[in-house]
Amino acid sequence: MAGFHFYHPVEVRYADIDAQRHVNNVVFFTYMETARAAYLRRLGLWDGKEFLDIGIILVKAECEYLLPIAYGTALRVGVRTEGIGTKSLTFSYSIEALEMDRTMALGKTVSVAYDYHALRSIAVPPAWRKAIEAFEQDGPSRPAGHP
Amino acid sequence: MAGFHFYHPVEVRYADIDAQRHVNNVVFFTYMETARAAYLRRLGLWDGKEFLDIGIILVKAECEYLLPIAYGTALRVGVRTEGIGTKSLTFSYSIEALEMDRTMALGKTVSVAYDYHALRSIAVPPAWRKAIEAFEQDGPSRPAGHP
Amino acid sequence: MAGFHFYHPVEVRYADIDAQRHVNNVVFFTYMETARAAYLRRLGLWDGKEFLDIGIILVKAECEYLLPIAYGTALRVGVRTEGIGTKSLTFSYSIEALEMDRTMALGKTVSVAYDYHALRSIAVPPAWRKAIEAFEQDGPSRPAGHP
């Protein structure tokens, strides 16, 4: 459960629970998506406002389910950039239960840099590469405790 | 269960079921929304493509829950225009289980005619009024059995 | 925006946003449901674990939409008991944007006391009535700052 400079807290909603009385398997991807968007905002790569400026499009997503998540479990989702290709970005995720100090699921997504205005894939912009490398190598630039 | 010229079939998804092992109460509104969008398309009021042309914005929604809906229940949602004001449109809904021939829930929504390009409410366009009145008074213009 | 002893914070998820680029109208009911479950837990009426012990079943829900909610808006949902009948409980809700200090939506639900083990409605238990009246009349019994 180490190796993440970024964690995003997630609340399990009542509606996230399915007939098996645990968080529905699909919702794990919603948790990852929520954390991924927050990660982009944190790194200054997206303003959280203009959806056509989000800059990446998903091409692959996967999740490995380790433990069922009960209603009421306080979660955090770790996100980090695993790799940067010419056009692609690979993020990895760790969905963790705070009180139990357990990893509930691991995920990975591959995105391609994308210009939603021109509707075409592009090379990963140098500014993205720089921001990600700075964040991932040196850790968060803001003091601890600031979300 | 009479009085609707328009019905839209809805499949209960596994993920619609919550911890009580029936369709989650919130999902009833998704069923109504799905049917409302199909109703607008059927009347030629929306092409189903341009989201800024959808022409109405929701101001109120309500649902009366009559019976719990189990996974696997074949449903249809009746939609009809209940009233047309200067600026507003009131739709009513009936969520029905086909095999049981039972009404599971009744709903009502109030929308206001809205120009999403100009971001302001508008008067209900005469073309809307005409299309709705023709459909609701005389019933579907296409032969019965055509969805 | 006064009159609520209980507020529950809600994070807008990326997936809550629909094609109109605001929180989907249905998701407002998810916010209310999430807050209602937290309210029951706070008052000691549900342990958050045994779903058959949740004690109420929804019979009506409504929402009045005042303002569209954008991605990134920090929300809190106020919940209070509006009325207690022989068998029914009426809750009201206020969905509020913290930074803007604005009410985005108002809601109301009617639930009936329900024994999920016996599958039948019951009278509102005296312990519920007592806990609710104590909380609503005198405010939260725990010191401020404790969630």
Next chain:
Amino acid sequence: MAGFHFYHPVEVRYADIDAQRHVNNVVFFTYMETARAAYLRRLGLWDGKEFLDIGIILVKAECEYLLPIAYGTALRVGVRTEGIGTKSLTFSYSIEALEMDRTMALGKTVSVAYDYHALRSIAVPPAWRKAIEAFEQDGPSRPAGHP
């Protein structure tokens, strides 16, 4: 787009569309889940009623996104069993647009045979193995046209 004896039709709901105005990436997994449950019912491996009898638990899920899915696209999801291990079942999926005759996404899930009453993984029951092999080798046993 060949090689599937089982297809399940899926309707894109208005609420499935996200801020990018295509089906949200997470919802692809809901489509696969919906189709997987229907596949189990079709093979007689689950009655669609008793959730503790569903017999499998998910341990891994992945999706490869090929094309964005627009609102109004008529979809079908192909499901087939890709492999049967001592304890595990691997299913593969193809999400296809009917009118365009295009594959929109490919998926794969790994489940483990599970006894929800005893809360433990079990060996894949011989009856499952037999039903799956019969269906996958020889195709559907019912006449074409029967869903």
